[in-house]
Amino acid sequence: MYLRVVLILFVLKENPALFLIWVQTPVYWVHQFEEYIYPGGFVEFFNRGVLGSKREDWPLTKTHALWINVPIIFIGFPLSAILAGLVDISMGIWTAYFSVLSHAGMFFKHGYNLGLVASALLNIPVGAYTIYYFATRHPLSLGAHITGFLVALAIQGALMVWGLKFMRARATLRG
Numbered sequence: 175m176y177l178r179v180v181l182i183l184f185v186l187k188e189n190p191a192l193f194l195i196w197v198q199t200p201v202y203w204v205h206q207f208e209e210y211i212y213p214g215g216f217v218e219f220f221n222r223g224v225l226g227s228k229r230e231d232w233p234l235t236k237t238h239a240l241w242i243n244v245p246i247i248f249i250g251f252p253l254s255a256i257l258a259g260l261v262d263i264s265m266g267i268w269t270a271y272f273s274v275l276s277h278a279g280m281f282f283k284h285g286y287n288l289g290l291v292a293s294a295l296l297n298i299p300v301g302a303y304t305i306y307y308f309a310t311r312h313p314l315s316l317g318a319h320i321t322g323f324l325v326a327l328a329i330q331g332a333l334m335v336w337g338l339k340f341m342r343a344r345a346t347l348r349g
Contacts, residue, residue: 191312194304195258195266198273199251201300205276205292206247210239216288223284224337225345233344234337246272246329264314267322268329273301275330 209216217239218230227233251269258266277293308314314322 189259191263191307192255192259192266194300194307195263195269196255197300198266198269198304199247199255201296202247202251202269202273205273205289205297206243208292209289213288219288220337221345223287224280225342227345233341242333263308263312264318264322267305267308267314267318268325270301270304270308271323271326272329273297274305275326 217234217236220234221227221230221232225233254266254269258264273293274297276297277287277289278298280287281290305319309319
């Protein structure tokens with residue numbers, strides 16, 4: 175809440191482009207809230223529904239989930255926003271692409287999944303608007319957009335490979 179107030183009171187007025195990069199962080203926190211707090215249960219859903227494990231707590235553990243999200247969402251997103259403000263605004267565009275890519279693909283295979291409501295109502299619209307804004311009102315180079323998209327895609331791809339290949343193999347080994 176505090177971050178949103180600071181962003182609205184200070185950053186939005188001074189630099190709307192930087193505001194759109196910064197706002198990806200609290201928007202993604204809402205997504206995290208849906209996955210892990212209310213209704214929560216992402217680890218259990220992923221183990222049973224996606225990996226086909228017989229156990230709710232294996233192979234993905236809550237510790238694994240923490241160490242997946244901390245570097246990306248709690249360090250990477252804010253660090254990119256800081257660099258966008260200090261170095262170049264394009265350093266944060268990957269977060270908007272990342273937000274648009276999250277959970278949409280999983281819906282087509284598994285239907286509702288934890289994080290989908292926040293993705294549909296916040297992450298995707300805010301991320302898409304940010305991309306649109308940077309394509310029209312505060313243009314970034316095509317190279318910056320391609321780089322941002324590829325960074326987001328690489329992170330999502332690495333998570334999918336790790337989850338679907340390595341974790342699924344662990345699920346079948348230990349059940």
